[in-house]
Amino acid sequence: MNCKNNEELANLVEEARPYTKEGNLVDYIPALSRENKTDLSISIYNLNGEFYYAGDYLKKFTLQSISKVITLALVLMDKGETEVFSKVGMEPTGDPFNSIAKLESNRLNKPLNPMINAGALVVTNMIPGRTFEEKWNKLINFVAELTNDNEVSCNQKVEKSEFETAFLNRALCYFMKQHKVIDGDVEELLALYTKQCSIEMNCRDLARIGAVFANDGCDLESGKCIITKDIARVCKTFMVTCGMYNSSGEFAMKVGIPAKSGVSGGIMGAIPQKCGIGIFGPSLDQTGNSIAGLKLLEIMSKRYSWSIF
Secondary structure (H helix, E strand, O other): OOOHHHHHHHHHHHHHHHHHOOOOOOOOHHHHOOOOOOEEEEEEEEEEOOOOEEEOOOOOOOOOHHHHHHHHHHHHHHOOOHHHHOOOOOHHHHHOOOOOOOHHOOOOOOOOOOOOHHHHHHHHHOOOOOOHHHHHHHHHHHHHHHHHHOOOOEEEHHHHHHHHHOOOHHHHHHHHHHOOOOOOOOOHHHHHHHHHHHHOOHHHHHHHHHHHHHHOOOOOOOOOOOOOOHHHHHHHHHHHOOOOOHHHHHHHHHHOOOOOEEEOEEEEEOOOOOOOEEOOOOOOOOOOOEEHHHHHHHHHHHHHHHOOO
C-alpha cells in the first residue's frame, strides 16, 4: 500500500509538523543554523513511476551525511569490497557519529562503519583520481547521473562554514593518519569531504536517488543500472544498521526501512521494490536526525506497511 495523492501526503506532513517545535537547528555549522525551524517537506518516487510531494519540496538543502551512502557506492564500484572493508568495518557503533572513542579502543584503529564521520573520511579518501579536481569531478558526475541533473553542485557558503569549523574531523583524520588508515594531505581530504557534504539538492532529487537504490541500482527513467545490484544491497544494509546515527536500532523498530539522515535535516529512504523517499526538516533531535521527518516516516510506515521486517 502506498500514498495515493498529494493531498493525502500533505495531511500527513501537517500531522508531523508540530514536532518541529521539539527539536533544534544544528549549531556547530554556522551556515546551517539559519534555516526555518518549522520547514517540513517530502517527495515520494514510486517504482511504478508515480511521483508525490508535499511542502516546499523544491527547496534545496545540503546532503551532509546522506552523501556517505553515495560516496560508498562510488568507491565500492571502483575499489571493490575487499579493499574498502580492509580500511573500514561493517559494525554499528552505538556512539555519536563524530566520536573518536571507538577508533582509540578498536585494536585495528579503523572505523567501525562507513556511516560515521571517521569511516566516511576513509571512504572519501578512496575516491578514484590523482588530483583533488579529478576526485571531485568523479563524485559530482556520479551524483548528476543519479539525479539526472547536470547542474547539481555544492553550496559554497555551507562548504566554507563547514571547513572552517571541522575541528573534530581534523582530529579524526590525524589520528587515522598516525595509524596509517588514511594517507595523503589531511587538509585536502577535509576540503573534499566538506565539499561532498555540501552538495545540495531538493526532496525530489533525493527521492530519485532513493528510488535508484530501491530499484537495485537501476534508474527508472533510462533503465540503466548505475549501481550494481550487490552494491545497492550493501548500501541499503548499512542504511538499516547505521543510517540514522546511534538511534538506528530504534528507527528499525519503529519505521523499519533503509534510510540515511544528515544534520541539514535531510533523510533519504529506499524501500526495496517500492519507492524512494526524500525528506527535509531542519529541526533536529538530540541524535542529529530530523525530528519531524522521523515522525512522518513512523506515521507513514504504519499506515502503508513499509517496514521490511
